[in-house]
Amino acid sequence: MSPAVEATALSKSHGSVRVLDSLDLRVAEGTVFALLGPNGAGKTTTVRILATLTRPGSGHARVAGHDIVTERSRVRRAISLTGQYAAVDETQTGAENLRTAARLSGLPRRAAARRAAELLERFRLAEAGDRLVRTYSGGMRRRLDLAAGLVRDPGTTRVMFLDEPTTGLDPRSRQELWDAVRELSAAGTTVFLTTQYLEEADRLADDITVLGAGRTLATGTPAALKSRYAEHRLDLVARDREAHLRLTSAASAVTTGSVTATPDALSLGVPTDGSAAHVRALLDVLDPERRDVDRFTLHTATLDDVFLALTDTTALPVNDKEPSRV
């Protein structure tokens, strides 16, 4: 099957600033893809180009099988976009917003009203449907915005673009939005989302591309990225300064990875594979007499580590990070 999104060497400059620099992307049909990156990495520009709102400076892309420049109308009929700010009218009701969008998508009046009602139901807005959007919570607005992107006949939206869909939402609204995204994905829609929240990408995405300054920094499944760019770590707190010294030298002797030591906090991080056997063995080797280690925690690799490792502009080697305070 042809990929839902395929981009080759996309570039875009605003004046002399290079926003995207030869970006390649490939998103398989029916998957959830996350474009992860700090502010200014080029996420929104990428989405706007793929959703035909902005023209690429150079490069090519096909979305749902259609070229984003030469077949713009076809692409538009196969996608939906939910932008960073809910693009709904505050002084229309939820139902009116959806009916407007449905009519603009080409549905006649009655079909548009039916579609609006279905969508309100599906996004749990049926009760609020006749209230002005001005009275909605942030989460309700986002859900309405999602719904407005789906006014075309069910099934015709093949790729759904979500640009930072949960920025500024409270935890409950975020959870609700995640549920909505999972439902869409389960129904077969390809979801292309951007986020700066690693947890979001970790929970939702099948594949992730980490973007920094308009370039791809890494790409892979969440698990693959974690194992490649971050590692599990045993964080120890020594009983006193001498114990800390002894532990540090013992750790340097047994491990091939690098050890992070923070003498002032009496703490120390040692790489491990995270298994019980390895952790137990490591503790025995480092502290055979069981007097130097006061406490320990196991730090599991997270996408945060991947993200920090990849987007750190000072480009420290992966293992030289501060031990994270879990």
Next chain:
Amino acid sequence: MSDALSSATVLAGRGIRISRRNLDAVITSMMLPIMLMLVFVYFFGGAIDTGTRYVTYVVPGVLVLCAGFGAASTAVSVSEDMRLGVVDRFRTLDVGGTPFLAGHVAATVTRNALSTALVLGAAFAIGFRPAGTAAGWLAAIGLLLAWITAVSWLSAALGLVTRTAEAAGAVTFFMMFLPYPSSAFVPIETMPSWLHGFAEHQPVTPLIESMRGLLLDRPAGDAPWIALAWCAGLLTVALAASGCLFRFRTR
């Protein structure tokens, strides 16, 4: 084409719905011309000699002034849609720039038709007694609608270049100002001579002269044609400019 037309209709409906709910703004935009009319008729009118009753002289000018106020709001609503990203939603639904602006303009023209009716009602109440024929009335209303459409579209184009609602409000100032240096409120002969050239040849003067002629059943000469030519010219410029600006803003 029919797609574009139905999109424009849907968007006009949206615009009207939204303005119905911003009633305070709508009422303000309707009250202002009426207040100005009262100010001119009762405060200044006594001192202005126009050869007729002043209320008869001033009403066409107030109608044009009212059109300017209405048109200015188009820039604000267009600029808000651009700023808030609502336009992106429309574009992903494959709505083009022209239907988008046409929707805004149509909503403005509808609103304006209503405020014009209110101003006329108020004018009758304070003694405006036009003598125009039915054909004269129709022609006058047609001219006024053409003018409203042209300046609204110009205003919509300005809405595309301004980044904030405040700026959009500010740049449309000239539309509201244009009736003052014209024959709307005082005969041009009473202005300093260096203003005559501008006042006689700016679009509002032939528009007002022809409305006076048509509503009062007096000879209007070629003023209606000149006014119509102005409307057509302004509309053409506005269409071309807004097309370019929309493409530029949505690159």
